[in-house]
Amino acid sequence: MAQFDVYRNANQSTSELFPFLLDVQNDLLGRLPTRVIVPLSRASNLSWDLSQLNPVFEVAGEKVFMSTADLASMFERNLGEKVVSLQDQRDEILKAVDFLFCGY
Numbered sequence: 001m002a003q004f005d006v007y008r009n010a011n012q013s014t015s016e017l018f019p020f021l022l023d024v025q026n027d028l029l030g031r032l033p034t035r036v037i038v039p040l041s042r043a044s045n046l047s048w049d050l051s052q053l054n055p056v057f058e059v060a061g062e063k064v065f066m067s068t069a070d071l072a073s074m075f076e077r078n079l080g081e082k083v084v085s086l087q088d089q090r091d092e093i094l095k096a097v098d099f100l101f102c103g104y
Contacts (some may be wrong), residue, residue: 001035001076003027004087006059009039017041020059020083021074024097029091034073038097040064050071052099055092059084068096 005023009015018039035068043063045058054065060083086093 001027001079001086002085003082004090004093006040006083007083008083010080017045017063018067018070020064021079022086022093023079024071024093028053033075033077035076035079036073037079038093039067039070040047041067041073041087055060055089055096057086057089059086062064066093066096068100071097071100 001023003023003026007021007023009021018041020040020056021037021090022040023035023085024038025032040057040059043065046054046056048054053068056063056065058064
């Protein structure tokens with residue numbers, strides 16, 4: 001588990017809408033049994049353009065957006081397989097989380 005890793009959503013009831021989950025929890029809290037995640041949804045589902053809150057990334061050949069307002073916590077054991085790291089997108093991810101809590 002590492003901050004900014006992306007996992008396949010193993011939950012069959014939500015995986016169609018949110019195929020991937022982005023771990024945004026700091027690694028210093030790695031001993032907790034839970035991880036804070038942001039679901040990633042297919043870019044075709046994006047109904048409004050608010051790029052500060054919903055940046056778009058490519059994961060496994062698919063364009064997805066960070067559904068930041070759907071931030072949640074889940075047990076680490078319920079995460080699916082790791083797909084990729086978005087560490088190189090760190091600034092965009094943190095800006096979106098910051099925008100969610102602090103606004104402009």
